[in-house]
Amino acid sequence: NAGVTQTPKFQVLKTGQSMTLQCAQDMNHEYMSWYRQDPGMGLRLIHYSVGAGITDQGEVPNGYNVSRSTTEDFPLRLLSAAPSQTSVYFCASSYRDSRGANVLTFGAGSRLTVL
């Protein structure tokens, strides 16, 4: 099993450019989410999805767009990149275990630099 696959691993953008971070999971998990990781701030939730066709905003959604057309894929789009979006991005998929806990599986991350 590949688990959660993110591409690209590294990307450099210029201010104003747009791009899409890809995320795919092969575990048939209902839930998927995108986080960004910044020094000293832990992981902050950008957007999440509870199933195909359903998405919602997290803590820091501005400047990002998502869609969930299939169970497997959950791309994150940067509409007009800004230096403040320089970060490491993690995609996760999750399921509820028998005790009701969300168990997340993370991708390896995508490091984005905006100049």
Add this chain to the structure above:
Amino acid sequence: GDSVTQMEGPVTLSEEAFLTINCTYTATGYPSLFWYVQYPGEGLQLLLKATKADDKGSNKGFEATYRKETTSFHLEKGSVQVSDSAVYFCALSDRSGNTGKLIFGQGTTLQVKP
């Protein structure tokens, strides 16, 4: 809103030392609690979890007990190894589990020296 607070790092220990990383939380209801570990250059991996008060999660020699009375979930290990050097994140999710969301602490870096 719900939140998680971890002790600041970095924590530097010698091999075979005892480890404690403090984690406290604020939440309505009865959240599930987690510890995730991030090794250099990698994504986060689930280390252990607990879903109700007094539950003890354990894995790879690490333990944490869900203490509702003190709203804490401190991570402990009796004897750390160099290979335990990583960033450790405490996290919570609401018990409904209907969204797949977690709220993370800021992370604590552990450095273990030989």
